[in-house]
Amino acid sequence: MANKEELLPEEDRRLVEERLKALDQGIRLPKSLSAEVLSQRLTVKDRKNYREADHPDFVAWRRYAGMVAALIIVLMALVVVTNSNFQLGGLIGRSTGTAVQENAAASADAGSSAAADQEEATSEEAARSRLYATSYADISAALGRAAVWQGSQNKTAVADAAPNPENADKAQSGVTGVSAVFQPGFTQSPGEMADSVKTDGTYLYYYTPSSAQQQEGKVSIVEAESMKLVSTVSTGVCAGVDLFVRDNRLILVERDMKNVASVLYDASVTTAESDGKGGKQQPEVSAADAAKEKQETDPYGVTAVSIYDISDPGAPKLARSFLQDGAYVDSRMVDSRLYLITSKSLYSQLTQVRAPLVCDILPVVRDSVSGGSHVLDAASVAIAPGCSSQVYSTVTLIDTAAENVQAVSNAVLGGASAYFSGSAVYICYDSRDEATGASSVGIVKMAAGQDLAVTAQTTLKGDLSQPFAINRMNDTLRVGTVAVEQGTGIKRNNIYLLDGTLRLVGSVEGFASGETVQEFRFVGSMAYAVTYRQERPVFALDLSDPADPGILGQVDMAPLPKYLYPVSDTQLLGLGQAADGKGLNLSSYEVTAGQVPKQQGSTALPGAECYSDALADSRAFLYDSGSKTAAFPVVCRQAGTDKGVGKLLYWGYAVYGVADDGSFTSRGIVSHTDKLDDSYILTNQLGVSRGLVLDETLYTFSGGRIVSTGLEDMKQKAELNLN
């Protein structure tokens, strides 16, 4: 290819350069960006970490401390051989005061410093010392307490489950489940979300699973302009793969991988080396058998990250791999930092099978940077006060731009769900008041910085009304709960507003009396509480002043659509089922602080019965601001009858233009086949699931194809068959 730079005449190029350089003269660095001024903004911790970076002894000490601590936990764990469900009785006679203080007490101890920064730093230190385990003994004690609570709640499940790995599913049915929480109100969440389709502006990266069960999938790398397949990357056998692309790196997050337990559970984490009498004892099972057991009881219980160097997209090279114990919960990227969250439930019947190994009781990670697997040390495990479940939420930070820097992992014992705000990860868990038995929701905040330190914790009355009832705006965390009054059974709806240290700054308790809120939606500074009475009243609250939230009361508006997308600070798009529950509507809203959103435009998709994947997965919804295009997958049918579903009208990707006034123009449906046959489309994987816009071209993706369509005329430009 000729050097295009030479095609611009030299004198023209010189003219452009001279004019640019003349402009450049005299532009000076402002004082605010001088080294002296910027250095003053560095925190004590930044400076300390900068200096300690060159002290490898510090890192090594922690690693050795972890190994020693692992031996201690086995000592403690052996006690449970004679008990069921990890009950440790009075063996651990320590005070757990450091682990179970309430937030109010910590606040009282936090000191009276006037400076907000110092107060916050002090509060962070207090939270850390209060929450982190000081040794594995703390963790064992917490496991014991959680087991007792679980045992009392799930007596039938425990009693009926035979001590046999084949009944693991039944045994674990009593364990609190974990849900992914990253779509508060289905609005945009901070941090980039992983997805099956990504682009870097030149290439398309697309994951497709194998059509056969239990087989590897692949990621196809396609040059967008030519629509040519450049290379593929095979993935493991897993529940699915989500991608990130960043700075010549293709990052695969392989969810719930199978067949990797033997890699993760190596000899270093399958130890049981003490007999409690000062001697050594061989583990009851070998590492291979422990891995096999993990595979059988928790076949999809490992999540993997693979990072490929795609400097040459035609020859991707594996640069780094990471395995993490636990089922996939979610992941986010901020700059080059990848945050991965998984959940590990402990096999509660294990002690009836054999003596536990360290890998049975603690999360395990494996980083190709350090080589070998290791369990998290006690200093990386925070125990959620009052936690009532034997579940770990493990959060890992991987800097994908620094391939020699080991990943950082911290875990919260008791975690049930997680919310990522961009600067913090909030782990929510079920808690209870031991005296009254009233349920509450606990929240542990982890700073999304280099060490993922726990910085705050609090407990609020009630349960999260739904996984999305938590949302952060500016520095205020908003949480919606429903509490049941002990004795009367009356339900009370609450909203709490918390500051950066999770201290309560404002609340509304017991609003919408007589109703039970099923769903909270946070839209800017407003909160909408939806109940499910026949007429579905909606209650609006103004949270613009966190210290003084206002109840606007019941508002006259149709419930907001299931999915909301912010186009700008003052406009939202909404996608949801029509009032009859069968059709599908796309609508737009004007949003003003302190007021109910005002609908601007609305359009119904043609077809009596329509559905879109975007209602369940916000990533399937596309809005391109450059071309002002909204698009989403859709399946539409004629009305069904008693004899069966209606005839398929179309199955593809609906594309709409969005005007500034909120009105819509249909541009058409992009389908990957002309054949209107459900079986044919499913068998050949031709249902469009994703789309993206690049250089005025719409690319749509199905399992079998990628199709490029001109956005101007909606005519197909090219097609690539992936099978």
Place this chain on the structure above:
Amino acid sequence: MNVDAGAVRRAKEGNIESFEMVYSQVAPDLYKVALYTLGNTHDAEDAVSETFLEAFKGIRNLRDENSFRPWIMKILSIRCKRRIGQYVKDKNSIDIDEILDLSSNEGDPSQKAEVLTALDQLNHDERLIVVLSVLQGYTSKEIGSILSCPQGTVSSKLHRSLKKLRAMLS
């Protein structure tokens, strides 16, 4: 200004004063690149201060002391891209008056305004490539490494951008 490799080495070893020195050696260029790319002083200052912090935290990972300048420029370009990505509306415009105020009194102000108006017609990526090539002197290969895109893409975008600029300048 050349960057002192010895100072970079000392900065990697934990000497904060050395880090401040090497940062000072590149800061004016960082600021100008951010200014032209993002189009206003406020965002440019934010991007550069974020770059300072990120470089401070990550300098021990720098392998080659002689690559400090492109390394920190890469951090800046990522910061600029993140900022651009955060613009909810397509905020492409350059604050021409603000930048004219910063520029020296030498030269014809109307010609400077014309150049800024022409730059304003480019998108952020194009501006960044032009500034790195013409004002900072990086080759297409170096720019490709800074922006993490193929050299061919950089060359073709640079060519197109220079042609566009030339067509708009009298």
